[in-house]
Amino acid sequence: MSPTDPERGLAARLLGPSEPEVSCEECFELLDEYVELELAGADADARLPGMRAHLQGCPACDEDHRSLRALVARMDRD
Amino acid sequence: MSVLVPPPTLRASARVYAAPRMTRAGGATRDKASQALLHGLRQTGPARDAAIGDLHALLMRGAHHELARRAGQLADVSRGERDDLATQAADDALAAILAKLDTFRGASRFTTWAYKFVLLEAGVKARRRAWQGREVALEDQSWGQFADRAPSPQETLEDTELLQAIGVAMETDLTRHQREVFVALALNAVPIDVLAERLSTTRGALYKTLHDARRKLRAALARAGHPLHDHTGGGT
Numbered sequence: 001m002s003p004t005d006p007e008r009g010l011a012a013r014l015l016g017p018s019e020p021e022v023s024c025e026e027c028f029e030l031l032d033e034y035v036e037l038e039l040a041g042a043d044a045d046a047r048l049p050g051m052r053a054h055l056q057g058c059p060a061c062d063e064d065h066r067s068l069r070a071l072v073a074r075m076d077r078d
Numbered sequence: 079m080s081v082l083v084p085p086p087t088l089r090a091s092a093r094v095y096a097a098p099r100m101t102r103a104g105g106a107t108r109d110k111a112s113q114a115l116l117h118g119l120r121q122t123g124p125a126r127d128a129a130i131g132d133l134h135a136l137l138m139r140g141a142h143h144e145l146a147r148r149a150g151q152l153a154d155v156s157r158g159e160r161d162d163l164a165t166q167a168a169d170d171a172l173a174a175i176l177a178k179l180d181t182f183r184g185a186s187r188f189t190t191w192a193y194k195f196v197l198l199e200a201g202v203k204a205r206r207r208a209w210q211g212r213e214v215a216l217e218d219q220s221w222g223q224f225a226d227r228a229p230s231p232q233e234t235l236e237d238t239e240l241l242q243a244i245g246v247a248m249e250t251d252l253t254r255h256q257r258e259v260f261v262a263l264a265l266n267a268v269p270i271d272v273l274a275e276r277l278s279t280t281r282g283a284l285y286k287t288l289h290d291a292r293r294k295l296r297a298a299l300a301r302a303g304h305p306l307h308d309h310t311g312g313g314t
Contacts, residue, residue, distance in 0.1 A: 011240050011306075014264045015299075016292045018306065024282040032186035032194050057292075058285055060201070060270045067197045071143050072190050076108060 021053035027061045035069045039076070112187040119179060133175065136189060137168035137196040144200035151208040163203050171196035205269040214268050214276050216258050240304050247298035256291040263288050 022030065034051050037044035045052045055062045115136075118129025141164035145152065152160060174195050182191055248257055262268040263284065270281050277284070299306060 009237065011237060011244070014241075014244060014260075014292075015296060015306065016264070016289070018296065021289075024285045028194065028198065030185075032190040036186045036190055057289070058270070059267070060205075060281060064194065064197055064201060067144055067147060067201065068190070068194050070147070071140060071193055071197065074143070075189070 016057035017053035019053040020050055021057060022050040023054070024058060024061055027051060027054050027058070028064070031061075031065060031068060035065065035072055038069060039073060108189065109187060112189040116182070116188040119176070130172070130176075133192060134168055134172050136192065137171050137175075138164060140193045140196040141165075141167040141171075141200040144197050145204060148201075148204045148208075152204060155207060159207075163207065164200065167196055167200035167203055170199045174199075202271045205271050206275055209269065209272040214262065214273060215266075216262065216276075240299070243299055243302055243304050244295055247295045247302070251294045251298045252291050256287055256294070259284055259287045260291040260295075264292075 030048050030051060034044050034048050037047055055065050115129055115132055118125055119133065120126075121129065144167070145160050145164055155163075171192070175192055182188060248260065252260065259273070262273050263270055270284050274281050274284050296306060
């Protein structure tokens with residue numbers, strides 16, 4: 001679920017994830033690997049713990065994640 | 079720098095993961111193209127210059143992809159200015175990639191690694207351009223206005239009480255800086271890169287402030303007896 005998802009409750013958006021999460025810097029460091037694991041059908045969250053929680057709490061990193069995933073998927077299709 | 083709470087396995091796992099096996103159609107071809115590009119960048123002379131040209135072209139495609147995704151945010155930006163933003167993003171990403179080339183550890187294809195740089199640059203530039211000329215109010219009056227609003231039809235009594243408790247905890251448990259950052263980012267949805275630019279700081283530093291504020295609020299809410307699991311569950 002995205003941090004900006006309208007179905008996500010206001011309290012959830014305000015308080016963010018409760019699980020341990022990586023920092024923005026670590027998220028950027030791991031983002032390419034995370035996206036390729038996702039697109040390959042692997043369990044990216046088990047392989048790279050802390051990423052999912054951060055993406056739920058940080059709208060900017062979540063946007064970067066969605067954009068990279070969409071771009072790589074498109075390039076692989078073309 | 080690790081500023082939050084990385085799981086203990088993260089750093090070790092990040093070192094040992096091999097590149098995921100590419101099972102998609104065209105994956106092998108993409109792998110070869112990616113390896114050839116990386117090989118070229120590690121050469122000298124004309125071979126390296128040609129690889130840099132190829133990389134820049136790839137980054138331009140990535141920048142245009144990102145700006146096209148954000149067309150709604152950039153509705154009042156001319157085609158020419160969007161092209162300039164794409165070129166700036168590709169140029170800045172190219173410089174960052176060449177400076178960090180030795181840190182590429184092969185956990186993904188090189189092209190995927192490179193794309194993330196240009197998407198970051200293009201995203202930051204687009205967000206800042208979209209907010210150009212807009213004021214970012216750095217005061218915490220917004221919460222008072224929010225707390226005084228009428229509850230939405232979907233809001234339960236429990237939600238209302240929790241939001242009121244958050245308002246109390248903001249006053250009692252957060253520093254002024256934490257309160258300002260929390261209100262700007264979490265309540266008013268100011269893009270973190272825009273706020274970072276206005277405060278001359280970084281995305282990471284602001285997110286750490288937000289993270290610390292959220293942690294304090296959670297602790298205060300728990301002390302006050304407010305259950306959080308129903309509101310903040312992290313399912314995707």
